[in-house]
Amino acid sequence: MPSPSRANRSFWDADAARYHAEHATYLDGFYWCPEMLSEANAHLLGDVSTSAVLEIGCGSAPCASWLVEHGAGFVAAFDISAGMLARARRKAALTQADVLALPYRDAVFNVAFSAFGALPFVRDLDAALAEIHRVLAPGGRFVFSVTHPMRWVFPDDPASLTAEISYFQREYEERDDAGNLTYAEYHRTFGDWVRALRSSGFSLLDVLEPAWPDDLDASWGQWSPERGRVFPGTAIFVCEKPDPAALD
Template sequence: MDDDERVLRRRVGDTEARRANRGWWDADADDYQAEHGAFLGEVDFRWCPEGLRESEARLLGDVAGRRVLEVGCGAASCARWLATQGASPVAFDLSAGMLRHAARAAGTTGVRVPLVQADALALPFAEASFDIACTAFGAIPFVDDSAALMAEVHRVLRPGGRWVFSVTHPMRWVFLDDPGEGGLTAVHSYFDRSPYVEQDERGVASYVEQHRTLGDRIRELIDAGFRLLDLVEPEWPAGHRETWGQWSPLRGRLFPGTAIFVTEKPAGSYPAGAAHRSGRAGTASESG
């Protein structure tokens, strides 16, 4: 199998995607933290490679005294920052490798939060047990049925609770993952929801990342019972010179790299219905 056959777009089911991404993040955890840990900080909440901090944006609202769930927490730097702001956070991730870094950072910083190894599609928490849920690039891009993930988050949030998450801006899927000039030419269809897949010589996926359009995301949220409050597209800040994968000053000044969805579970709302629990509601889950 040549290199072109090891990186491709193809349909991947939930089981294969879960296995691939758990293995990837377990194996890559050390390298990821070595490369990005200084930028992310040990007790800090950055929403994206553009560097936007929750301390500046306040997208979660007042967190003091609130029970907060960090979804796909990685090394849990966001949860630790939330703890310093008076919140009561719980952080979970599928990857034991990333949680190992979270536990290590708790020891070095002295800021400890509960850590749980869990699947975002089957949260081990009771209904209406959190006031806020959040994630900075965690879980959502890596699951096949993100509509079911939205329904699960809706289930564990209390009425009036916020669900705020950042993901790669969907329009970035039109371009190659190139921070330079090669990443300025549109080469893919925005409407092709086929996942990006890296696979081994046997054709078994080792990394899977999912694409949804802006419309797909909004329909997932509405179908799950959320109300969209804001869609933040962080601009590349002046003086920010750091390149992170496909994010760079060159591309950042021309088009957005991150989308942050700010949503709310309306007061008096009910858990998502049977269609949402099955994870087959809406265009997005059918098109993935």
């Protein structure tokens, strides 16, 4: 039986062309979410001009490329899909890898971030967070965006405002006629995220829930102006790996 990693690698390899054709505007820069919150405006990573930065689940690495173009010290990025990486502009140091087994030394990065990458697609969240914690230096910043936990209760229809799915249903898996896993995505409640971050050794500094901009009329799958004006579609977690030396 394919693992979630193998299933999602195959899915994203096959879907890379469609994804880039459909989301060209979003992929032209560093945006945290379908609400089009840009890092240029949000400054969630802080000053990275002298930092070693890692993008987690980078796809074709538009965010990492933007950081390189805007003066980041060193930028590495990885994704599980060769099909997605093949479309990257190759400005960052790119690697094909799984977040569950990162090919980097301990404590080598000052900043790690992910814009809807990797974390929603792994069943073993604790293992993924442990790897991210391992490669971050003490005092390092970790910022990631995911589907807002509330959004999970609504169907894919972007016009629907009726909750139909249990908030406590924590997995969505697609299988072929033979029962083989072909796509996997995993839901975490807000409590799940907080407990997972704490148990992995991160300090949670902030959570952002971007509002839908009044001038944004483009939909992205289940994200839409109709929904975005009523409830949030994205949660952005701002975290830190504590530095024991700073407490002395």
